[in-house]
Amino acid sequence: MSTFLTATGLVLLAFFWQITLSGIQRKVTARIHRRVGSPWYQNFIDLFKTWSKSSISHGFIYDFGVLMALGGTIATLIFIPAGHIVVFDKLDNFFVITYLLAVGSLGMAMSAVGSGNPWASIGVMRALTQMLAYEIPYIMAVFAIIYANKTASIHAIALAQQGMGILGWNMFRMPLGVIVGFISLMGMLGKKPYDAPIAPAEIASGPLVEYGGKHLGMLMLQHEFATFVEVGLFVNLFLGGGTLLAFLIKYFIVYILATMIASVVARFKIDQLVVFYYKVPLALAFIQTAIVIFTGLG
Amino acid sequence: MALENEKFNEDKINEIDVNELDCRDTLTFWEKFGNIFRSKSIWMLHYCTGCGAMELPPTMTSRFDMERIGMAPMATPRQADVLLITGYLSVKTLRRIIYTYEQMQNPKYVVGFGSCTLNGGVYYDSYAVISRLDYYLPVDLYIAGCMPRPEAVMSGFKKLMNMIKKGEALGWKRYQKYYDWYKKNQVRALGEVYVKDEFHE
Numbered sequence: 082m083s084t085f086l087t088a089t090g091l092v093l094l095a096f097f098w099q100i101t102l103s104g105i106q107r108k109v110t111a112r113i114h115r116r117v118g119s120p121w122y123q124n125f126i127d128l129f130k131t132w133s134k135s136s137i138s139h140g141f142i143y144d145f146g147v148l149m150a151l152g153g154t155i156a157t158l159i160f161i162p163a164g165h166i167v168v169f170d171k172l173d174n175f176f177v178i179t180y181l182l183a184v185g186s187l188g189m190a191m192s193a194v195g196s197g198n199p200w201a202s203i204g205v206m207r208a209l210t211q212m213l214a215y216e217i218p219y220i221m222a223v224f225a226i227i228y229a230n231k232t233a234s235i236h237a238i239a240l241a242q243q244g245m246g247i248l249g250w251n252m253f254r255m256p257l258g259v260i261v262g263f264i265s266l267m268g269m270l271g272k273k274p275y276d277a278p279i280a281p282a283e284i285a286s287g288p289l290v291e292y293g294g295k296h297l298g299m300l301m302l303q304h305e306f307a308t309f310v311e312v313g314l315f316v317n318l319f320l321g322g323g324t325l326l327a328f329l330i331k332y333f334i335v336y337i338l339a340t341m342i343a344s345v346v347a348r349f350k351i352d353q354l355v356v357f358y359y360k361v362p363l364a365l366a367f368i369q370t371a372i373v374i375f376t377g378l379g
Numbered sequence: 380m381a382l383e384n385e386k387f388n389e390d391k392i393n394e395i396d397v398n399e400l401d402c403r404d405t406l407t408f409w410e411k412f413g414n415i416f417r418s419k420s421i422w423m424l425h426y427c428t429g430c431g432a433m434e435l436p437p438t439m440t441s442r443f444d445m446e447r448i449g450m451a452p453m454a455t456p457r458q459a460d461v462l463l464i465t466g467y468l469s470v471k472t473l474r475r476i477i478y479t480y481e482q483m484q485n486p487k488y489v490v491g492f493g494s495c496t497l498n499g500g501v502y503y504d505s506y507a508v509i510s511r512l513d514y515y516l517p518v519d520l521y522i523a524g525c526m527p528r529p530e531a532v533m534s535g536f537k538k539l540m541n542m543i544k545k546g547e548a549l550g551w552k553r554y555q556k557y558y559d560w561y562k563k564n565q566v567r568a569l570g571e572v573y574v575k576d577e578f579h580e
């Protein structure tokens with residue numbers, strides 16, 4: 082029972098926190114563009130509005146995929162330790178999270194292809210290519226952490242970084258690893274240099290092209306939850322989690338930093354992106370892992 | 380000649396004042412509740428074939444910044460709430476507009492820019508341009524001017540938001556209720572209107 086309550090609390094926390102942050106992120110982008118920008122609660126209004134509209138179906142796969150994406154992402158979210166809110170202690174394994182997160186992405190891909198729109202197929206193909214690109218350097222950097230800590234439990238890794246003050250964080254113990262992690266995080270979030278899958282002016286927002294009304298609202302919510310999973314994972318792995326307040330502050334800094342970078346850069350083409358990920362971050366991740374394995378530093 | 384005239388008369392649009400059409404239902408509580416959100420978050424799809432499109436970039440970017448009242452551009456008709464028709468519509472583009480409008484999700488709104496959508500403007504006697512948009516689509520709001528300046532566009536959007544909040548922007552209900560009348564006018568202008576669906580045939 083208490084597990085159930087904690088899980089509900091975590092989902093509610095993620096809902097309010099991440100959607101507020103999305104609004105703030107729009108504001109930050111606007112300020113960088115020297116605009117006034119929308120109010121911070123704009124994303125709540127957008128979400129509720131999409132739920133109040135009508136929507137159409139393109140068949141069973143189309144509807145089912147949306148539910149699978151949202152459900153899969155919420156299931157992943159429950160495994161993320163947020164400060165001392167840990168729902169499944171000792172079960173929050175890194176590999177469980179990686180596998181479950183794929184359920185969300187695959188649900189979305191399935192549903193988008195089910196809509197039968199060619200832009201959606203192009204977008205899904207790009208999204209999967211991008212996943213292949215960022216995941217290999219990221220996994221490599223995380224392997225270094227798992228090797229150094231001899232555990233893959235996210236909560237255990239976060240706890241191991243506390244105690245020595247700020248220098249105990251993996252960010253300082255593995256400086257190359259955190260660079261790789263951050264570049265991969267930008268790719269996971271689909272932030273600006275890596276937003277080829279949803280390029281609105283080029284392929285009409287890619288996988289989202291056929292969604293309107295309630296379906297679009299659910300996928301927007303899925304995106305917010307997935308963002309919470311990805312940023313939360315980064316904070317736990319590299320910045321040492323901490324109490325709930327510390328977790329949220331770190332989360333805020335990481336997310337806003339990614340937004341600031343995203344608002345001043347242009348978009349990579351999908352082939353440039355793959356070449357980039359397989360060159361710089363992969364090389365850095367190799368060096369980091371080699372240092373950890375052969376010298377024991379970190 | 381006389382015969383031709385008669386035939387022409389037969390073909391004429393059955394003039395009705397669209398604003399007099401009655402489509403005011405009583406709003407349920409949930410509709411009123413939804414209208415608050417709908418009025419604060421308007422996603423637009425701009426159909427930029429006319430010259431009025433020139434005034435949209437300054438309205439969207441730093442100078443006038445329409446995001447501060449909750450408006451954002453969207454990529455596809457399915458996601459959008461409001462269809463902006465920025466100027467003259469040739470008969471050829473009217474067909475695309477109708478396809479686009481019918482793909483949008485309810486509730487949906489149409490805003491006509493400039494005198495061309497209102498009464499034909501400088502193209503009032505052109506053979507290739509339709510002169511009154513509200514014969515073909517239910518327009519909720521016109522923004523007058525040739526072309527309307529960004530200030531006028533912004534105040535027009537504010538007005539649209541107020542209309543939505545009060546539940547007065549009912550173009551989409553009018554389109555459903557008087558579909559026959561609209562369809563007849565569309566067919567008269569285009570010859571035929573059908574939505575081609577290549578993927579689900």
Ligand code: SF4
Pocket residue numbers: 429430431465466467492493494495496500501524525526
């Ligand atoms: S109203 Fe004037 S500016 Fe607008 S489309 Fe017509 S001619 Fe162009």
